[in-house]
Amino acid sequence: EPEVTQTPSHQVxxxxxxxxxxxxxxxxxxxxxxxxxxxGQKVEFLVSFYxxxxxxxxxxxxxxxxxxxxDGSNFTLKIRxxxxxxxxxxxxxxxxxxxxxxxxxxxxxxxxxxx
Amino acid sequence: xKEVEQNSGPLSVPEGAIASLNxxxxxxxxxxxxxxxxxxxxxxxxxxxxxSNGDKEDGRFxxxxxxxxxxxxLLIRDSQPSDSATYLCAVHQAGTALIFGKGTTLSVSS
Numbered sequence: 001e002p003e004v005t006q007t008p009s010h011q012v013x014x015x016x017x018x019x020x021x022x023x024x025x026x027x028x029x030x031x032x033x034x035x036x037x038x039x040g041q042k043v044e045f046l047v048s049f050y051x052x053x054x055x056x057x058x059x060x061x062x063x064x065x066x067x068x069x070x071d072g073s074n075f076t077l078k079i080r081x082x083x084x085x086x087x088x089x090x091x092x093x094x095x096x097x098x099x100x101x102x103x104x105x106x107x108x109x110x111x112x113x114x115x
Numbered sequence: 116x117k118e119v120e121q122n123s124g125p126l127s128v129p130e131g132a133i134a135s136l137n138x139x140x141x142x143x144x145x146x147x148x149x150x151x152x153x154x155x156x157x158x159x160x161x162x163x164x165x166x167s168n169g170d171k172e173d174g175r176f177x178x179x180x181x182x183x184x185x186x187x188x189l190l191i192r193d194s195q196p197s198d199s200a201t202y203l204c205a206v207h208q209a210g211t212a213l214i215f216g217k218g219t220t221l222s223v224s225s
Binding site for chain 2: 031033035041042043044045048050055056058089091098103104105106107108109
């Protein structure tokens, strides 16, 4: 069964460093998403991406964040200068069709630890 | 502020019992509703989606939606210890984002 994959599974970084989290969505899916979950808190939407541009972003997704689809398979989330409060699980998701008409399938997540 | 509310629990049921999980949402324009299961340290895993009022059954799981009351629930029949997890209610309101509740922790004792 096709699945969303994410690398790395765990990333440790120093405050102020840049990190890139990688995702490979399901191959025939067209819509891609990033969510985060701070330990003990709810899953929060960050950004959605379709046709090589951002469709929607939340208040959390400020200028420190960017997303890119550098090739036909990868979807990346870059945090330019990490802060302690960026420590969280980051989940990538994808859908074949429009959100709300289709189910978002989540990858296993990347645990980001900022020291 | 668009909100999805769930009792955090824990909800404790004995093996074989019915577990009932509830969720309310604030935006009347919400269109699609999802229940995800999340084991500790893992990603959300879809259990059920429901789009129209009424009940939807899939195996031991039944989702119920009442848009007038802005209420969605999940029933788990014949609960098993392996059902012990956090159950996340997620609502699609507009745009592309899913809005999640904080989740209800279910504990099934054998």
